[in-house]
Amino acid sequence: MHSGIRRRFYMGVCIGQMVIEKIIFKNIISVSIRQAVADDLNALQEVENLSYEHPWTRNMLRSSLDNPKSFNFVAVNQTDQRIAGFILNLLLMDELHILNIAVLPSYRRYGIGTRLLEASMETSIRKGAAKAYLEVRRSNIQALTLYIKHGFRVTGVRREYYSDNKEDALLMTRWLEPKKFI
Ligand SMILES: CC(C)(COP(=O)(O)OP(=O)(O)OC[C@H]1O[C@@H](n2cnc3c(N)ncnc32)[C@H](O)[C@@H]1OP(=O)(O)O)[C@@H](O)C(=O)NCCC(=O)NCCS
Structure with a gap:
């Protein structure tokens, strides 16, 4: 009985520390969202290289930044x-x-992905979008969880979509609701 109480106390301290650490980190990291510009290319490549096993090339990133139909x-x-x-x-x-x-x-799980996603959906609604969609690797649990949390649902499968390892892509879609953002 004695050791039981000690164990409960120890667990309580641990859980308390975890919560405080997360709250402190969320306060320390102050991030703002702005439109991407051509000069961001190097930084984008750095993030890309550290995020994917098969990163986009510099040309792919540049053409996305240059495309008049893009907003980033x-x-x-x-x-x-x-x-x-x-x-x-x-x-x-x-x-x-x-x-x-x-x-x-090193910046993951602080809500940055969420803010980028929300900024994109909000802007696209202002530009007249009614629907959002994306493709994601079947194995990419972190991204799938993020998208599901933000209202996306799997609406199709593109077989062997990724040429590097022939992995399927899940097509995910959601309707955009102006009232939620405006
Ligand atoms: C997917 C990615 C952009 C998410 O960015 P992020 O800033 O960490 O996302 P957020 O902090 O806003 O996370 C929001 C929610 O997504 C889910 N999520 C994010 N990462 C997760 C993980 N590793 N495991 C489980 N769920 C996760 C959680 O529900 C999380 O909410 P919570 O932290 O309150 O539990 C980031 O993990 C990443 O850059 N991955 C590599 C690139 C990639 O795969 N991009 C997607 C291509 S389709």
Whole structure:
């Protein structure tokens, strides 16, 4: 009985520390979202290389930044101006196509991916979008969880979509609701 009480107390301390650490970190990291510009290319490549086994090439990133139908955001750490993440989007008619989203590994789980996603959906609604869609690797649990949390649902499968390892892509879609963002 005695050891039981001690164990409960010990667990309580541990859980308390975990919660406090997370709250403190969320307060320390101050990130702002702004539109991506051509000069961000190097930073985007850095985030890309650290985020994927098969990263986009510099040309792929550049053409996304240059495409007039694209609109793209970066998340900037206000303390040192480092780009911590980005999202690249395409607006085709009334459809938002999310092409790429990535956050530096050391900045993950602080809500940056969420803010990039929300900024994109909000902007696309203002531009007339009614629907958002994206493709994600079947094995990418972190991204799948993020998208499901934000209202995306699997609406199709593109077989062997990724040429590097022939992995399937899940097509995920959600309707955009203006009232939620405006
Ligand atoms: C996917 C990615 C952009 C998420 O960025 P992030 O800033 O960590 O996301 P957030 O902090 O906003 O997470 C929001 C929610 O997504 C889910 N999520 C994010 N990462 C997760 C993980 N590793 N495991 C499980 N769920 C996860 C959680 O529900 C999380 O909410 P919570 O932290 O309150 O539990 C980031 O993990 C990443 O850059 N991955 C590599 C690139 C990639 O795979 N991009 C997607 C291509 S389709």
